[in-house]
Amino acid sequence: MEQYELDAVRRITTKPARDYRTLSVRGLTPIIGAEVSGLDLGAELSEQQLAELKTAFLDHHVLVFRDQVITPHDHKRLAAAFGELRPVNPPPKDADPYILEISTSPEATNVAGNGWHADGTADAEPSLGSILYITRIPEPGSGGDTLFANMHLAYDMLSPTMKSLVDGLTAIHDGAVAFRGHPIPPDYEVPVSEHPLVVRHPETDRKVLYVNPAYTSRIPQLSEDESRAVLDMLFAMVPNRPMLACRVRWEPNTVVFWDNRCVQHHATYDYYPHTRYGQRVAINGGPLKG
Ligand code: SIN
Numbered sequence: 001m002e003q004y005e006l007d008a009v010r011r012i013t014t015k016p017a018r019d020y021r022t023l024s025v026r027g028l029t030p031i032i033g034a035e036v037s038g039l040d041l042g043a044e045l046s047e048q049q050l051a052e053l054k055t056a057f058l059d060h061h062v063l064v065f066r067d068q069v070i071t072p073h074d075h076k077r078l079a080a081a082f083g084e085l086r087p088v089n090p091p092p093k094d095a096d097p098y099i100l101e102i103s104t105s106p107e108a109t110n111v112a113g114n115g116w117h118a119d120g121t122a123d124a125e126p127s128l129g130s131i132l133y134i135t136r137i138p139e140p141g142s143g144g145d146t147l148f149a150n151m152h153l154a155y156d157m158l159s160p161t162m163k164s165l166v167d168g169l170t171a172i173h174d175g176a177v178a179f180r181g182h183p184i185p186p187d188y189e190v191p192v193s194e195h196p197l198v199v200r201h202p203e204t205d206r207k208v209l210y211v212n213p214a215y216t217s218r219i220p221q222l223s224e225d226e227s228r229a230v231l232d233m234l235f236a237m238v239p240n241r242p243m244l245a246c247r248v249r250w251e252p253n254t255v256v257f258w259d260n261r262c263v264q265h266h267a268t269y270d271y272y273p274h275t276r277y278g279q280r281v282a283i284n285g286g287p288l289k290g
Helices: 003-013 048-062 072-080 151-156 160-166 224-235
Strands: 024-027 034-037 062-065 101-105 125-138 145-149 170-174 192-196 196-201 207-209 215-216 244-248 256-257 263-267 276-284
Touching: 003 151, 024 048, 048 062, 048 256, 072 125, 072 256, 072 276, 145 151, 151 207, 160 224, 170 276, 192 196, 196 215, 215 224, 256 263
Parallel strands: 034 062
Antiparallel strands: 024 034, 062 256, 101 276, 125 256, 125 276, 145 244, 145 263, 170 192, 170 215, 196 207
């Protein structure tokens, strides 16, 4: 590793441990993700529990809760403690407008989220975070893991020269890119937005590399071929650096809450022809600033 990459990793891994009173937090890796225990998400959380949960969320970016039995009401109450609920787009027919079903049938040829992305980056105001509750995992009990990558560190590991190039750029995020030539549902209003290529996390002010292969189509300040080359290089940061990512192995009744502002995730479809089921509630974010 280059010295600037080591320095970036060291800044993350040498933070002092927190002193939690109402819950326990155990890191999945020193870089990203933590398992939180001691909370029943089926009950209303106290102010102190919520405050500690928010601290853990900002520190670890992905929180995993095991053995939770929650109703759609509990699920939405937890999300609402972090911000306004985000309606599903396109709206589900005759179903709760805030609950997205994540469901894989035995015939599925692909699954939602099977590529590196953050939720809603093509929207003018992308999502703050998503909370996924998985209740059925693939038989015979393995596969369907989800990977999560720390996009603060992806930015921090760029060379100083590359940082000075990307810091002043913007990028176009286009909802059509995710369909990769497949038909777009007629009731999906395809969002297209321009965001700074490097955004600042609204709560911690830390910089984030904010491009992803599922939605980002173009850097408008560069020529078409320059844009392609720079985007491909930036997209490759995550698959080329496994240390950026953690892997969540689901069990039935696992809840995972991730920060879409600084994390990308990738659902893994390695379980054909088995099934998997869960429900996701998302939280609205605000406009992004560079
Ligand atoms: C998604 O939100 O992209 C789906 C994640 C998953 O199914 O694990």
